[in-house]
Amino acid sequence: MRAQPSPHRERLTYIIVAELSLIVTALLVFQDIPMVTFQAQTTVSSIIYAAICILGIIAGISPKSCSIGASSERRYGDDVAGHHPDCGHFQGHTVSLGGRVYCAGCSGLVLGAFVALLGLVSKWYPFDLSLGFWLGVLLVGFGLAQHLIDLGSAWVHLGLNILFVVGTWFMFQAIQLMNLSFLTSAYYLIVSIFWIFTRIRASQWTHVAVCDNCEVVCSNRF
Secondary structure, eight states, X not given: OOOOOOHHHHHHHHHHHHHHHHHHHHHHHTSOOOOOOOTTHHHHHHHHHHHHHHHHHHHHHOGGGGOXXXXXXXXXXXXXXXXXESSSTTGGGEEEETTEEEEHXXXXXXXXXXXXXXXXXXXXXXXXXXXXXXXXXXXXXXHHHGGXXXXXXXXXXXXXXXHHHHHHHHHHHXXXXXXXXXXXXXXXXXXXXXXXXXXXXXXXXHHHHHHHTOOSOOTXXX
16 A cells, blocks of 8 residues: 655645746746736735635634635634643644733734725735835745744744744735736736645645654543
């Protein structure tokens, strides 16, 4: 029987592909491509980006409703905190606020999406377009790579997930203000969905790896 790929290998593969697609996106934005434009392209692109943010909020609040495999299902019970097993091995994945425990990753995605939507609606953009775009590239890149690094702090994990989504907005808004071809906007919207998918899957594989390294039999394991 063929051996199943390890969670670490799957996680690494997805992240490398996502990081490479981030580089391709940057190259595409600053290259001349055929101009395909129409009058409402900014509005259409903004609506699609807003829909992506809203779906991200739904996925962050209710992972089971947008599950990607069984490991994404939210867990409940006395031995669960922030939908992670409350066993001490997931302290870097949860934050406590107001006496309640929340998943740092999900909370970061939700907060980041709200900030992105606020920026989208207000049209406030304080950066030079090139600077804002490259800042977004860095934030998205760090957000994707975080699952290959032991951050040591759930609050850092939370912050990187907020900045990950905000970074997608920095890039999107710069692309819109540069008045590029709709082909560029369409490619960006598609690849941004892949980045979000990769971040969620990488998080799930990280959870699986933690449980795989634990010898305790647990009904809440990922």
